Amino acid sequence: MTGQRFTIFETAIGPCGVLWGERGISGVQLTMGSEEKTRKRIQQRHADAREAEPTAEVGRAIEAMKELLSGKPNDLNDIELDLEGVPEFNRGVYAIARSIPPGQTTTYGEIAKKLGGVELSRDVGQALGHNPCPIVVPCHRVLAAGNKPGGFSANGGVATKLKMLAIEGAIVNHTPSLFD
Structure with a gap:
């Protein structure tokens, strides 16, 4: 197990972040107004997560989120989520x-x-x-x-x-x- 990883990506609403692990995307951080503030919020909430280059699957999810936030009607339903621990x-x-x-x-x-x-x-x-x-x-x-x-x-x-x-x-x- 490599633990949680994250990356920051630019969108039409500002820099957002995505967290992932072995079973899929486990978190998305909406913009905090700047890349630095968005990164800091992720690190506050997920102290064990480390910044990394996205996998190919995460890269596709990022592109899909960017498309949606730029006005393309992408439903994002093909993005695999890891909701373990969620009620x-x-x-x-x-x-x-x-x-x-x-x-x-x-x-x-x-x-x-x-x-x-x-x-x-x-x-x-x-x-x-x-x-x-x-x-x-x-x-x-x-x-x-x-x-x-x-x-x-x-x-x-x-x-x-x-x-x-x-x-x-x-x-x-x-x-x-x-x-x-």
């Missing part, structure tokens, strides 16, 4: 999120209904807030009731979510508030 409920949420096509959205409530009931909406939101692989698991495509953006735990918050959705051509009902 089963969260994996179910992520599987449903991965089925949302680029440029389309759904709501926390709709995912909750598929998992057993609308009362699970808050749990769906919490699972998406802990998503280890944003972009590949497109949590940005999941909205609050009324097609409002809801939350987004990545750097830049809702503004980053809206930027990613705009790149994909999704329509979101968003009236800025004091808290945006």
Whole structure:
């Protein structure tokens, strides 16, 4: 076992990072505004990971993520994820999120209904807030009731979510508030 590795790559939203191990991609770090800050965040969260050249498979995943973030409707479903250690409920949420096509959205409530009931909406939101692989698991495509953006735990918050959705051509009902 060679342990976790990572690399930083440039995208239309800024430098992002990807982590991988023997069984696939285990994490994606959305931009922190600069390559240095993105690298630092990865190192804070994954102290054992070392920076490395991507494997051919990881390289293909990076190119696919870059395409998606530049406006090409790539669904990224062929990217192999390693979600070992991720709770089963969260994996179910992520599987449903991965089925949302680029440029389309759904709501926390709709995912909750598929998992057993609308009362699970808050749990769906919490699972998406802990998503280890944003972009590949497109949590940005999941909205609050009324097609409002809801939350987004990545750097830049809702503004980053809206930027990613705009790149994909999704329509979101968003009236800025004091808290945006």
